[in-house]
Amino acid sequence: MTASAVPRRAAHRSYREELAASTQRTLARRRIVSRVMIGLTYLAAVLATLPLILILYYLIRVGASSVNWSFFTKIPAPVGEQGGMANAIVGTGILVLIASAIGLPVGIGAGLYLAEQRGTKLANVVRFLSDVLNGLPSIVLGIFAWQVLVRPVKHFSALAGGVALAAMMIPLVTRATEEMIRLVPVSMREAALALGYPKWRTSLSVVLRTALPGIVTGALVAVARIAGETAPLLFTAFGNSFWSFSPAQPIAALPMQIYTYAISPYDEWHAQAWAGALVLLTLVLVISLAARFATRSRFGLGGD
Amino acid sequence: MTDVSSAIAARATPATPPPSAASRIEGSSRGDRVYRWATTGFALLIPILLTFIAWEVFAAGWPALKRFGFSFFFTSDWDAVNEHFGAAPAIFGTIVSSIIALVLATPLAVGVAIFLSEFAPTWVRQPVAFLVDLLAAIPSVVYGLWGILVMVPMLRDHVIPFFKNTLHLGDTPLFSGPAYGPSMLAAGCILAIMVLPYISAVTREVLAAVPRSQREAALALGATRWEMIWDAVLPFARSGIIGGIILGLGRALGETMAVTMVIGNRHEISASLIAPGYTMASVIANEFSEATNDVHVSALMAIGAGLLVVAIVVNAIARWLVWQTGRAGGGQ
Numbered sequence: 001m002t003a004s005a006v007p008r009r010a011a012h013r014s015y016r017e018e019l020a021a022s023t024q025r026t027l028a029r030r031r032i033v034s035r036v037m038i039g040l041t042y043l044a045a046v047l048a049t050l051p052l053i054l055i056l057y058y059l060i061r062v063g064a065s066s067v068n069w070s071f072f073t074k075i076p077a078p079v080g081e082q083g084g085m086a087n088a089i090v091g092t093g094i095l096v097l098i099a100s101a102i103g104l105p106v107g108i109g110a111g112l113y114l115a116e117q118r119g120t121k122l123a124n125v126v127r128f129l130s131d132v133l134n135g136l137p138s139i140v141l142g143i144f145a146w147q148v149l150v151r152p153v154k155h156f157s158a159l160a161g162g163v164a165l166a167a168m169m170i171p172l173v174t175r176a177t178e179e180m181i182r183l184v185p186v187s188m189r190e191a192a193l194a195l196g197y198p199k200w201r202t203s204l205s206v207v208l209r210t211a212l213p214g215i216v217t218g219a220l221v222a223v224a225r226i227a228g229e230t231a232p233l234l235f236t237a238f239g240n241s242f243w244s245f246s247p248a249q250p251i252a253a254l255p256m257q258i259y260t261y262a263i264s265p266y267d268e269w270h271a272q273a274w275a276g277a278l279v280l281l282t283l284v285l286v287i288s289l290a291a292r293f294a295t296r297s298r299f300g301l302g303g304d
Numbered sequence: 305m306t307d308v309s310s311a312i313a314a315r316a317t318p319a320t321p322p323p324s325a326a327s328r329i330e331g332s333s334r335g336d337r338v339y340r341w342a343t344t345g346f347a348l349l350i351p352i353l354l355t356f357i358a359w360e361v362f363a364a365g366w367p368a369l370k371r372f373g374f375s376f377f378f379t380s381d382w383d384a385v386n387e388h389f390g391a392a393p394a395i396f397g398t399i400v401s402s403i404i405a406l407v408l409a410t411p412l413a414v415g416v417a418i419f420l421s422e423f424a425p426t427w428v429r430q431p432v433a434f435l436v437d438l439l440a441a442i443p444s445v446v447y448g449l450w451g452i453l454v455m456v457p458m459l460r461d462h463v464i465p466f467f468k469n470t471l472h473l474g475d476t477p478l479f480s481g482p483a484y485g486p487s488m489l490a491a492g493c494i495l496a497i498m499v500l501p502y503i504s505a506v507t508r509e510v511l512a513a514v515p516r517s518q519r520e521a522a523l524a525l526g527a528t529r530w531e532m533i534w535d536a537v538l539p540f541a542r543s544g545i546i547g548g549i550i551l552g553l554g555r556a557l558g559e560t561m562a563v564t565m566v567i568g569n570r571h572e573i574s575a576s577l578i579a580p581g582y583t584m585a586s587v588i589a590n591e592f593s594e595a596t597n598d599v600h601v602s603a604l605m606a607i608g609a610g611l612l613v614v615a616i617v618v619n620a621i622a623r624w625l626v627w628q629t630g631r632a633g634g635g636q
Contacts (some may be wrong), residue, residue, distance in 0.1 A: 004371070030528050030531065031528055033528070034529050034530035034531065035530075037533075037534075038529060038530055039424055040415060041415045041418045042419060042423070043415070044411065044412045044414075044416045044418075044419060045420070045424070045428075045432050047412055048412050048415075048416040048439075048500055048504070049435045049436065051439070051497045052435050052436075052438055052439050052442075053435075054450075054454070055442065055446070055447070059450070103344070106349050106350075108341070108456060109342060109346025110346045110347040110349065110350055112346075113346060114347065116343070118342075122344075122347070123347070126347045126348070126350050129350050129351050129354050130350050131623055132619055133353065134615055135551075135554050135615055135616070135622075136357070136612065136615050136616070137557070137558020137559070137585055137611055137612075137615055138558070138560065139558065139560045139588055139589060139611070140361060140558070140611055140612045140615070141357065143360075143364055143588070143605055143608040144356075144360050146362040147334070147363065147364040147605070148356075148360055151364075167353060167357065170349075170350065170353070171350070171554075173599050174350065196336050198333070198334075198336055199336045199339065200340075201335070203339065204339070224441065225441075227443075228442075228443025228444070228446070229443070230560075230561045231442070231444070231560035231561055234589055234592060234593070235592050235593075255443055255444075255445045255561075256445075258445050259445050259448070259565070262445070262452055262453070262565060264531060265617065270453060271451055274449065277445070277446045277449050277450075280443055280446065281442060281443070281446055284441055284442075284443065285441070288441060288459050301420065
């Protein structure tokens, strides 16, 4: 017992040293772990942007050499002949117009309701269901439009394609409208009401007008999104190798034409698909940038 | 009627105060009513549309569901000639490709979100956030094109031989069989790229909702910067991040074009990741044009109905989780 007293004191001292040393070691280790993990998040950032850079690289390298004048002026031609996607570009424009004509009024109206009747039970239910609608796979919306507008009349139509796209557009526009209207200061509404404006005019010509740039942005983002959709068009708009401007007839669309060419076995058509993809992506990006521009420059003062 | 009577009154006795103020209030309240009805009507269109969509999709798939019953979802025959259909391979493919996508995308998406919200130097933050968001803007068919012409050959010639020969995984069931190119693995990879921006966006949003005090407390207790993230921020944001992952799952389940183009389109359940497969959405997209008899079409629509139900359930869960984190963060 007594013999152990001396070693114990020694052990005690070395224990304290040990503790200090081990704390030092753990701290060093913890710092290294921290550095490594933070380094991994940097790596994640690099890896996450890599696919985008690869996709853009191939699009520009292969696509740019295939985009030429006849791409924008001719309709699809058999392999071996110089063809283009002019009708598909116009077709996408027509489909987007039909979808916007249906989707914008409904989306903006519903967005106004959600922003003004905030907190009511119906508003919460509608907001939730709008999110659900937004989460539906686009091909399901295609089935819906097919069942309602194609099957009964037994032929494909641009109108059916437009309706399927409108169903995609509505939740996007609703959400954007609601958020933008909520950003309008209450004082503006109050000022208009105090000047004797009725509620509805306050909502439409003061609040909606102030929120307009934001809503335009939201609408453009929605347009950019639906312009690139293929799945809902496969059995509604169906595609068309020739010019068509009628809502009652099958119509070509840029994404569908890209799909058709991409899964074909011909190199020539692959080149056309790359060109189409480059044009489509440029279109989508230009619309998105236009959305930002619309918010910033023209209505820049209105938002504040 | 009140308008007419007040107008008559105004003409009869011009000396009395002009009725304009009164009629304006009258008119405005009518305007308010009309306005209220109109916006309510537009808002109600959303539930109506959703119900209508669900009803019509089920109506389209009903003949097949009635004919094959619940076994439609558990059998794997797909014989258009003898009119025998089972969706099991497609359901299996949907699940497997989505799991591959989430396994690949989640660490990257959460990593990039942490990088952007906690560690990134200011000048890097915006460009990287922009690039990641840009991934969500690329149309599905462009991913498919790139996938089929660039990624699939790359996987076939470099990645799969690496797994088979260098890592000697060729004998394991996951990498057995010949590599044709289009495969479940390819579908998972392309889906991973596509869902990454969604998971990352939600995660960033959720991380921003974590109170500053949570971070400061951890640092004050002597935590390293990573320990602060790992022990104080991530637990707080956990359910929101899971919500984001489930939201990504919802996107992956319903993704059609890109998957159709790279998955190989074969009705077979195989354990091998390098074998071709099918997903629910890609069956519909791929076979609709070649479906000649009504049972075949209806079977495709029935798969669509299944997809609709799954998408609604998955999205509802995701929204609920994200909403919960937002509430917890706002409450403190």
